[in-house]
Amino acid sequence: MLSSPQRAVPLATQVAGQFKQLIAAGDWPVGSRIPPEHRLTEQLGVSRNTVREALSALVHLGLLEARPGDGTYVRADSELQVSLGRRVAEADPDDAFEVRALLEHRGSRRAALHATAEDVAHLRELLDRRDAARTGDLAGFVEADFAFHRAVVIAGGNPLLAELYQHLSPVITQTISDSAALDHDSTVHDLHHHLVDAIEAGDPDAAEACSVALVAEGRDILRGSAS
Amino acid sequence: MLSSPQRAVPLATQVAGQFKQLIAAGDWPVGSRIPPEHRLTEQLGVSRNTVREALSALVHLGLLEARPGDGTYVRADSELQVSLGRRVAEADPDDAFEVRALLEHRGSRRAALHATAEDVAHLRELLDRRDAARTGDLAGFVEADFAFHRAVVIAGGNPLLAELYQHLSPVITQTISDSAALDHDSTVHDLHHHLVDAIEAGDPDAAEACSVALVAEGRDILRGSAS
């Protein structure tokens, strides 16, 4: 519903808000190309300048990317993800790694306390996919591994914590060139299964211990250990 | 070179970058009024449209606030603070409280490991101010209390963690109407001093224990101080 302005807030701000909502609602999916400016102009009944200001705001927020001669594409759907990503990119990788580990440990502990039967079933499904992806390409395995850990944190039931973890992880795995060879390590493999077991058993201490051990293993693999 | 990011950076984006830098550098302090668009236009040698798009972007980022008929004022100097603040405002206060506590605990632990002699001296100075503010107005005490805990986390030496904590705290203390009567509690008072002692002694376990106890005390006071 494209309503006309009635309040004292600037028109461009209202338009930008509508665009944000369209992105958040999925009407403009990530990766898609949004309608050109002149079409938005006639649909909204505002001038191209106003539309451009609203679009420019979202471009600087990192939600959109304008390609001259082509169109404007949706690049992200979370404002926090972009600003956190920029901040983490400037930070010391070790510092970012510590914060991420902190969130993951707490998320694993919470999962053992709050995970439902459906959550556990979902985790086992994702874990199966992760095991299956060990023989596939590296990118697919990294994706499956992240999907599993993300689901663990989400199962913890603290959406804010989960979102911070979720937005912190990709930048780190991108910055650090990990994804080395942590698939063939049987210890890591066993720890993943022990983690789900601890969550299912409702043992927060064991779950957090598994998470801590996993992060430690990952850190060891990252540092030297070039053997 | 596979990556040829020589794609022309829009002029408005460059201008917005300059404005951001001016804000971050302190040339445009928070609260001040920036030059009017007309002046920026002639100073930068670009059209008013371009200047307005850059300003509008920063307005939507939350860094600026435009007041028609008056001028444009600097509202914040950290992009992450704004987006984190918005996200936390939508979150469950309990969830936000947990994340903040998590960061504070780790920050206190790190402080015991990495704080320098100057850091400890600074902490004792801030702690004196906090003690002195116990008899003053409530707002002043809350400010002094936050300044102390913020300094503890900063002394931990993880800037990313400190920034997240710093940006997470105001929203929480604003949301929850705490600042109740946690100044007259002698236990809380002693714990603050024990925390600095543990940091100076380089005892991470004791420091984290003090932090945990402090958060627990605060939570108890918040929940119903009756029992």
Add this chain to the structure above:
DNA sequence: ACCATCCAAATGTCCTACATTTGGAGGTCG
């Protein structure tokens, strides 16, 4: 000294025009 009025200044919105870049349509040549 107080108050209503007016005015300059600043932002908000719209308009036209042109430049620049891109992707594809269409034709050409091997």
Add this chain to the structure above:
DNA sequence: CGACCTCCAAATGTAGGACATTTGGATGGT
């Protein structure tokens, strides 16, 4: 028939002007 080149429509980028709207202070009268 396929690969390649040319050209054009489309989309965003930039510029400049015009007018509306709101604000804060100056102005002038009571």
